[in-house]
Amino acid sequence: MVKPNKDHLEGMRCQWCGSYGPFNITVRLTIPIYDEGFDFPRSEDHTIYWDEDSPCQCNECDYDGNVHDFNVAVETEGHDEDPSST
Numbered sequence: 890m891v892k893p894n895k896d897h898l899e900g901m902r903c904q905w906c907g908s909y910g911p912f913n914i915t916v917r918l919t920i921p922i923y924d925e926g927f928d929f930p931r932s933e934d935h936t937i938y939w940d941e942d943s944p945c946q947c948n949e950c951d952y953d954g955n956v957h958d959f960n961v962a963v964e965t966e967g968h969d970e971d972p973s974s975t
């Protein structure tokens with residue numbers, strides 16, 4: 890049973906096939922690159938970043954769009970908020 894996303898893909902779902910992922914997101918990766926090269930992914934000194942305008946493709950149905958197209962959180966009622974945070 891596929892569960893709604895609650896972490897990296899929170900609020901995201903393919904609106905065409907209903908898949909909760911994985912999605913192929915084109916990310917911006919910031920890592921230290923030396924003249925000799927780089928040691929990603931061994932380096933822990935890296936940052937992966939994406940936003941709503943990042944290209945995103947559904948792994949299931951190959952739909953191409955951007956992250957915004959996959960964000961269905963706005964249509965979901967009863968968004969879970971952590972009651973212990975207050």
Ligand SMILES: [Zn+2]
Binds near residue numbers: 906907908947952
């Ligand atoms: Zn899909």
